[in-house]
Amino acid sequence: VFCLVFAPARADAADEGSNPLGVEVHGFVSQGFMLSSRVNYLTHSRRGNFEFTEVGLNVTKSIGDRLSVGMQLFARDLGTIGNYRPQFDWFYLDYRFKDWLGLRAGRTKLPFGLYNEQSDIDSARVPILLPQSVYSITSRDFLLAQTGFELYGYVPLGPVGAFDYRLYGGTIFIESTTFASPDAHVNDIDVPYLAGGRALWRTPLDGLTVGGSLQLLKLDIDYTVSDAFVEGLKAREIVGPDFGNRLTYKIPAVLWVGSLEYAAHDVTLAAEYSRWRTESRIRPVIPIYPDSDQTATRWYVMGSYRAATWVSPGAYYAVWQNGVAGPNTRNKYQQDLAVTARFDVTPNWLWKLEGHYMRGTAALRSALNANTSTATLPREWTVLMVKTTAYF
């Protein structure tokens, strides 16, 4: 990979005769470092942590004018997530009937908001972390990709710009460890449906895009809870004597985001507002875990500017609010003020430096913080990140 990255500049330039098979190969390697104050964030970061690695390699090939195929292998390590296990990030076969109608089958990245498809692609953006209020790394299982079908198209509209749409339906595969806990073993995770779409209006003002995305999905999680947990419920007479160990946890969810972006010349400005409504239903009913509905409000504003060919500073402010705010609810919200800079050392190698001032603990995990409740973790904390990426 490094040989390809640091080969002479023409390595990424296909000439008339340099790519006779028409096979495109691209890849990237990223290594980051994270240091946080007062809490552990994403990984054991208080003492500084290098468990912040991403590697990707993809191959694509056009077969004729309308058909193409491709796949990308991806591995990462981020604290307890990933552990360098390679997986298919995406794979597809794509047939483009017309510019306004194409069909894609396989595992495809979900077009949710402006940047969801880029959440793994460090070289495609200025910040190290996209605004986590909308593009949460910990929601990657639900938001990154789906396996099924997608319709897409690009429709020029003459003087009123162009219309860019994507519609998809399929399923997602979630690792059982995502929902595991000490008292509950996950037997199966079923996704009865996943459907959604994104519409972008490329306005006549060059670089201005307005859009909206919608996603509907349902998770059915089949649990076996521990005998000790069940006996505890019975002892407190919360459940009857015939209560078994098997539970089903149903989570229907509706997510939407409205998007606004201005990207022209060297300036990129973006703002997105999103609401995620999730319901929780445990069957058979356990009275201390009643059915619940929750709506999370998530938004951010972000800007970056390419000040020179080698440096692009940027900043964003992102807010995530779960349910209704109130006293002692620091774990219901997360406010994130980030300042970042990207340094392009060569055309295929970059460094990034980023600082976050955080308020709230909704983005934290008890498991990374000595099992301390997120409601009692420090409300204000900071994160410093450094990352380097080579790509070709």
Add this chain to the structure above:
Amino acid sequence: MREAPFTSLSRGGEGRSTRLARAALMLVSGLVLLVISPMAFGEAPPPDYRVIVHPGRPDTRVSREFVANALLKNITRWSNDEAIRPADQRVDSAVRRTFSERVLKRSVQAVKTYWQQRIFSGRGVPPPELESDEAIVRYVENNPGALGYISGTAAAGKTKVLAVTH
């Protein structure tokens, strides 16, 4: 004691106005001369870039938006359904800088970032980046449906030069 006329001219309000008016007149005259002189001598300044297509294409003009969408692969077909085969210039070439800013309305670096997004999300790969104007001309000559751009002063060979409407 009366001041010398030149003193009064340099200090008085009327004198300053006259000087400014004269300077403005000279500036405007200079600009007009600058604009009309090449026309008067039949020497229109060469364009910074020219869009070229395969000689078999029937088109004579094309909109800037179409060229931009073709280079960014948002549009992949000509009006007669023939596949568009775009070609790009080297990242460090002057003509690419000009073309990116004027036609794509983005810097070269921003276009590169656009392709990074497409490549690693599986949405497409960039057009081939060729070494020179001559290589672009050869590519366009040899590939039906091809579209490229070259420096304003470069020879277009057997390709067809299209007028770009803005």
